[in-house]
Each structure stands twice: as C-alpha cells, then as structure tokens.
Amino acid sequence: MNLEKQIYIRKSCRKYLDEAIDMDLIHNFMKSVKPIINEIDYHYEILTRDEINVRNRWSAPYYLALYSEKKENYLMNIGFIFQQLCLYLQSIDIGTCWVGLDTPRNNTSEFVIPISFGRSNDMTRELSGFxxxxxxxxxxxxxxxxxxxxxxxxxxxxxxxxxxxxxxxxxxxxxxxxxxxxxxxxxxxxxxxxxxxxxxxxxxxxxxxxxxxxxxxxxxxxxxxxxxxx
Structure with a gap:
C-alpha cells in the first residue's frame, strides 16, 4: 500500500456514486493510523446523507463525523490522523472531501468536522491541475x-x-x-x-x-x- 503516490493525484471529491462500501476497510485501516499528539482521545462514526445537515450544493452518500477531546492541538491532531485515512481511501478508489459547514443531525460537544466519502469517477487529477x-x-x-x-x-x-x-x-x-x-x-x-x-x-x-x-x-x-x- 503506497499512500505517498496518492498525494500527487488526489483532489477533493464532490461528485459521488450511490454505491455500497465495505466499512470494514475503514475500521481496519484506522487501527494503524498514527496520531501526532498521543494524549488526545478521538473517535469517529460513519453516517449516511440522511444523518447529516448538508449546507453545500452537493452531498455524498456517506460521511465520517470526527470527534475529539478539546485539548491543546486537537484540531491539528484530527487533521493529521484523518488525512492519512483520506489518502488510504483514495488508494482504493474512494473519494473524500473535508467539509467545513456540514454537521451531524445528532450533534455533540466533541464534534469537530465531517469528511464526505464515496465511490466516484471524479477523484484524481494530473499534477498540473493543482x-x-x-x-x-x-x-x-x-x-x-x-x-x-x-x-x-x-x-x-x-x-x-x-x-x-x-x-x-x-x-x-x-x-x-x-x-x-x-x-x-x-x-x-x-x-x-x-x-x-x-x-x-x-x-x-x-x-x-x-x-x-x-x-x-x-x-x-x-x-x-x-x-x-x-
């Protein structure tokens, strides 16, 4: 599994297919991710479009809702951890996008940000496209x-x-x-x-x-x- 090469082709995905995904792929990969701050507890849940307050003109079939303890550098830690997952999903033909506006319908104080994801035909680009x-x-x-x-x-x-x-x-x-x-x-x-x-x-x-x-x-x-x- 070469995640580095995904850096050079990935683009934030906003066009998705309504296709099922084996969520064990995500759960298994998350067992191996590296945090940048070890002392901060975090977790995630997988939601469907119906479980998200969508504020964009586009939506995805699935969302990762990310949660964290509100300790120093927790935002940096969330970005570090879950961009590893985004690169992994890219490597298995699943597009992702960090979404700043959307929130879970059942929100909590530990919620940080969602990531949309799903199968897509529009998730890569040439290096010249950056x-x-x-x-x-x-x-x-x-x-x-x-x-x-x-x-x-x-x-x-x-x-x-x-x-x-x-x-x-x-x-x-x-x-x-x-x-x-x-x-x-x-x-x-x-x-x-x-x-x-x-x-x-x-x-x-x-x-x-x-x-x-x-x-x-x-x-x-x-x-x-x-x-x-x-």
Missing amino acids: KRHNLSEISDFEDEKLIPAQLAPSAINSQPWYFKHTDDGFDVYQVKQNIFKRQILKKLNSIDVGIVLAHMYVANENTFEFKIKTSFDDIRGYTYVGSIKI
Missing part, C-alpha cells in the same frame, strides 16, 4: 522535499503554512489570517496544518518526528506550531 503556492512562498527557500506539503488541501485553498529550515527538518508555522478570514478559517486552518503534516509524514514515514520546541524564531504574520524531522 493550484498551489510556489515552494518559495511556503518556505524560507525553495525545497523539493516540501512538494508533499505544497499539494496538501486546505479550507478555501488558503494554504496557511510556512516551513523554516532547521538542521534536520523544519520549524512549522501557521498563517495569522486577517480579522475577516479569521472568523471563518481559524478552526479550519488548524486542521489544515494537521493535514499538511500528514503529507510530510506519509512522504517520510521512516524518519518523521514531531515535537514542539520552547525556543524558535518569531516570524511576523505567522504562529509557530511545531517542528518536524524528516
């Missing part, structure tokens, strides 16, 4: 090791990450959005940072390490979120 910042815009200097990060999905394609080189990897930062975007993206961008880190993990599975340092450079317009070794 609309992303240049590598030099997401780092202190252009580095092809960051291509997996460059291709990560984010809310309204905001790409809210910045990587500063260190001796063995990168210090990672999140963009401080303006007051208007902050109202919409504050929660979602923290999930996005987890998603981008999942891409770096999948592309460097044998060497990836994450830690939060007490000493780091302040960069105007960004907030430090952690450091990775790759």
Whole structure:
C-alpha cells in the first residue's frame, strides 16, 4: 500500500456514486493510523446523507463525523490522523472531501468536522491541475522535499503554512489570517496544518518526528506550531 503516490493525484471529491462500501476497510485501516499528539482521545462514526445537515450544493452518500477531546492541538491532531485515512481511501478508489459547514443531525460537544466519502469517477487529477503556492512562498527557500506539503488541501485553498529550515527538518508555522478570514478559517486552518503534516509524514514515514520546541524564531504574520524531522 503506497499512500505517498496518492498525494500527487488526489483532489477533493464532490461528485459521488450511490454505491455500497465495505466499512470494514475503514475500521481496519484506522487501527494503524498514527496520531501526532498521543494524549488526545478521538473517535469517529460513519453516517449516511440522511444523518447529516448538508449546507453545500452537493452531498455524498456517506460521511465520517470526527470527534475529539478539546485539548491543546486537537484540531491539528484530527487533521493529521484523518488525512492519512483520506489518502488510504483514495488508494482504493474512494473519494473524500473535508467539509467545513456540514454537521451531524445528532450533534455533540466533541464534534469537530465531517469528511464526505464515496465511490466516484471524479477523484484524481494530473499534477498540473493543482493550484498551489510556489515552494518559495511556503518556505524560507525553495525545497523539493516540501512538494508533499505544497499539494496538501486546505479550507478555501488558503494554504496557511510556512516551513523554516532547521538542521534536520523544519520549524512549522501557521498563517495569522486577517480579522475577516479569521472568523471563518481559524478552526479550519488548524486542521489544515494537521493535514499538511500528514503529507510530510506519509512522504517520510521512516524518519518523521514531531515535537514542539520552547525556543524558535518569531516570524511576523505567522504562529509557530511545531517542528518536524524528516
């Protein structure tokens, strides 16, 4: 199972087929996922379209409702864990999309965000089809090791990450959005940072390490979120 190659073809899927899926595929894969913060409890449930308040112009046959303890960095942790699942589902021809607006009809305080999923004929693209910042815009200097990060999905394609080189990897930062975007993206961008880190993990599975340092450079317009070794 090669999840890394899915990074280079995946697109957020909004067109689905009404076909049944063996949900054991999801449950079995989730036994092997890696969290980025081990001390945070999380869980998920699989819902049908009828069990979701859909606020988009499109819908899917199935949704993953994601839940978490509300501890520090829980949003990043959710993004990190479940982007691994999205890449896995892509590898077995199941499309996915992180959905910021929809909620379960039976909502709880631990609910974070849903992911739509289902079989699809519209879930891949060529590398040229990605609309992303240049590598030099997401780092202190252009580095092809960051291509997996460059291709990560984010809310309204905001790409809210910045990587500063260190001796063995990168210090990672999140963009401080303006007051208007902050109202919409504050929660979602923290999930996005987890998603981008999942891409770096999948592309460097044998060497990836994450830690939060007490000493780091302040960069105007960004907030430090952690450091990775790759």
